[in-house]
Amino acid sequence: MSSSIRPSSDRLLSLDAFRGFAIAAMLLVNNPGDWSALFHPLDHAEWHGWTFTDWIFPFFVFISGISMSFSLARRGQIADRRAVLLHTWRRGATIIALGLLLNLFPYFHFESFRIPGVLQRLGLITLLAAPIALWCGWRAQLAWFLGLLAAYGLVQTVVAVPDAQGVWHRGSLLPGEDVGAWLDRTLLGGHLWVRSKTWDPEGLLSTVPAVASQIAGLLAGRWLALRGRDPAEKATWFMVAGLLCLWAAQVLDAWTLPINKNLWTPAYVFLCTGWGCLVFGVFYWLLDAAPLPRLCDAMARRFQPLVVLGMNALFLFALSGLVARLLGLIHVAEGVSLKAWLYAPIKALPVDARVASLLFALGFVLVFYGIARAMWARGWFVKV
Template sequence: MSDTLAATRPLAPAIEPAVPPRPERLVSLDVFRGATVAAMLLVNNPGTWSAVYDPLEHAAWHGWTPTDLIFPFFLFIVGVSMAFSLLPRLEAGDAPGRLFARAAKRSAILVLLGLLLTAFPYYNLDLAHLRLPGVLQRIGLAFLLASAVVLFTRHRAQIGITAALLLGYWAAMMLVSVPGYGAGDLGKDGNLAAYVDRAVLGTDHLWKSAKTWDPEGLLSTLPAVATVLLGVFAGRWMRSPRSPADRLVGLFLAGTAAVTLGWMWNEVFPINKALWTSSYVLLTAGLALHALAVCYWMVDVRGWRRWAGPFVWFGMNAIAAFFLSGIVARLLGMIKPGGVALKQRIFDTAFDSWLPAHDASLAFALCFVALFTGLMGLMYRRQLFIKV
């Protein structure tokens, strides 16, 4: 549009304010985000939870599996995206307070969506027993807190805050005594994060499968903020006026350093997704840097984009894909023709009747992802993007 206007009007006067150039859009970031969301749908929707391949399950407690990379990858991507959205506006002179107000609105919408998804379809649910933490709630809170850091502090201070979050969380988890358990207990019930969740939220508002702790609890959201901030640093690097080769080398070197530090920290503060330990933050951020580098090289440097179309569809409607998939999954379990859940009937008839149990469960999950790939493709073709 600007080119057309320029061709039909006289030259602008010299006093007209310059319009800052639009920030570079990384298609590879959309691909990375979309692949992460697609993986999230895959692991969240097996045909049956009694037959799931080990890599598609979370680690029982300490340790990690490929599934444990998905959520931190998404938060890391949130941080990279912030560098391409918030920072250009800040540099163009937008007031930090105004930008933070927008971030607070987005955060509130994410938290509300998370609560609606948790309660669906029982909106007459006793609020005294509604789970308050959740995936979307953590994304919203981590985004809000990271936005405050990015908007109101300088780059060096942001590095210091990230380090303080990781070191402070480690110190608190290892040194603060929990009544009845003592200090340094990293068990499911005896750790400080679980104690804080019980004390602040009460057991009626925690993850029902655990009842005494929550994998998206309050205290463990603080190191999740560090995950977002590490993504912001990666985004700053990608926005810098460096050659593609320099960007790639920097991503790989930083990723390798983070993975190494994460493994070293694991010796005294075990890698644990449910606790979102500091070692887990560094390990997953390092692997996310490597994954981003690979996507950047393939998609933006080499220009190999034909294969990546479906991931772009998911990446451009990430929150919609996650929210709608949660609704559909819930409905498949609730609709019971003949007294049998629709999901169970589909699984038994179309998959479990002729495939081994684990393969049948995986095949159902793949078909679920394929269904949403088609939906996201339709939305993309119609330019229907649901933004929060």
Template sequence: MKPERLLSLDAFRGFTIAGMIMVNNPGSWEYVYPQLRHADWHGWTFTDFVFPFFLWIVGVTMTFSFAVRISKGDSNRKLILNVVRRSAIIFALGLFLTGFPFGFLWDHQFSFSTIRIPGVLQRIAVCYLISSIIYIYTSRRGQIISIALLFLSYWLMMFYIPIPEFGAGLFEKGKNFAAYIDSLFLSGHMWRATKTWDPEGLISTIPAIATTLLGAITGDYIRKSEHSKIEKSAWMFVAGAIMLLIGAALDMWMPINKSLWTVSYSIFIGGWALCLFGIFYFLIDAKGIKTWSQPFVVYGMNAIFVYVLSGVVAKSIGLWKFNVRLSDGTFSTISLKSIIMQNIFDPLFSPINSSLAFAVFFIAVMYLVVWILYKKKIFIKV
């Protein structure tokens, strides 16, 4: 029997992707409210929630997707081949976003010799691939053991493997085991802002896989449990609260840190995901209160597409430049984004609210695109 579609999951996915787009596109990076930028290092803000939420959602979603394919008679081999294909496409889209526009549109910094290899979509691809293999070939007990082993291996590496100059057990920026491994294997291909380590690097992907598996366990609970929908909402909230407490407690030994994706961070964020999704599930699927969620559902039905589109548009308007005549008669070359800011938002708001207004405007423009697709029942999947 085909599993029931979770409207709350579409809405939560849309909420998350809209959040990702919003925090990635302020009008000016100089003027951003604290909750709309990442924590400088240890700690967390709203911005540090959105990416792990999406990975967690990937885990929930794949349980329903696999159930549909299995109901159609797909073998494990066919499931894995489909996972490999999708992972390769998502990884390639990530590289495309990183490299775009490949030296055109006044992009004078691009080079294949220094292209960033890690990234958001790349991490999604890797986590989806590995967590899918674990999910397909193990029971729930095996998945829980896998999560424990992923956390334990990360914990042992970060605390007990010494690195040159700094030793073992450090969690300082650029002076930890994860940064050392990034510098060994990704040198010259990391995020330009950090240079010597990458927030989507190799070692931090290990607990990120566990985040995805936490979502898969949640998805299986929703699909298979005989509890009522209200009871499921309650249990998700209780489990989430327990994980929040565990994550906060572990912060005393291993700091909550998004860039390192520490064990404490993974558990803490997993708790938040359970609690927040529990609310979505209670309101939308258990109580049938759906109207408020429609914009998020529209976003969620074309999530990867709108994320890639937003990245392409954001880069394009930042690099597309024009010669503009200034009040003193001279000319200056400025980007399309700057023209929009200076002529629409800056005259109306303070600098920080102007920056926020642009982000909201950008989300609205992206929403218009996916709303048209939604109305035409066009859902672009990979």
């Protein structure tokens, strides 16, 4: 296999491709030409339920768990586990700091900026999951996974809290009325998502089941690392596990807390873990486990753009957030932002407004693929 396709022998090509798929999807859904003109799958579910867009963040969490399993296992073999833990905690803290910096930019209003965020959650679950990854076997990790989901579901069901108007609720999952929303208002009041103000989709309490999503990735990583198992068998069991998780998600959705991304409910964890296993299982079989080497080689060439994106995913996500904000802040004329100026020719095309909005997003993805490709060609890989 050409080194230009497989960057190094110790990397799992399918994991890079899956990560690239996730970052490409995130760039696509986060940067439409017009937020009021979206195809339904390219927008989050309004509350309960899910769309394609609701896959993406949990996929990053699942991938992070797989990567953590590999990384900590490798480091733990050659270094003291406490030193490895401190290194991982520094990485998590750096990701949190980067997320806070992006939320502060460009005005740096410390009294009102949003504290939670996507990068903040990724960093926080890295801090919380690292000890579990280092000191727990697969049975203990499974117990943590189930225990965190059960504890979260119990708290959300039985604890009574007041809403923003002071009305008390027990077990309510309406926006701003659940326990997580109350906790966020109590501890982070004035620093929540500007579109809601009384709750946050990356709030504190819902980070608990997000850690469970990370642990699902840890378990997937342990399965991948098992010796003596045929790769095709591993890929098959990813498919089986994915289907079982989707079945569990439907049961939980019907009988307990419904599927809800903003609340990161247990049903949502199983749903996204199930889809994560299925999508990654396909990548793994095609790129690493297929019994015909020529097939793997052909698929490696086909999926190289995703691999290129996946090898600098965190950098690309952070840069895209910065660029998207600058496109709205920079004005080329009175009342005309740089984004509006760039979008105007596309918006003028004789197509549906949703198609025009999608075309702008696709252009955004292509620009960032160009950046990723240039970095990859020069061997520039940004690590935190």
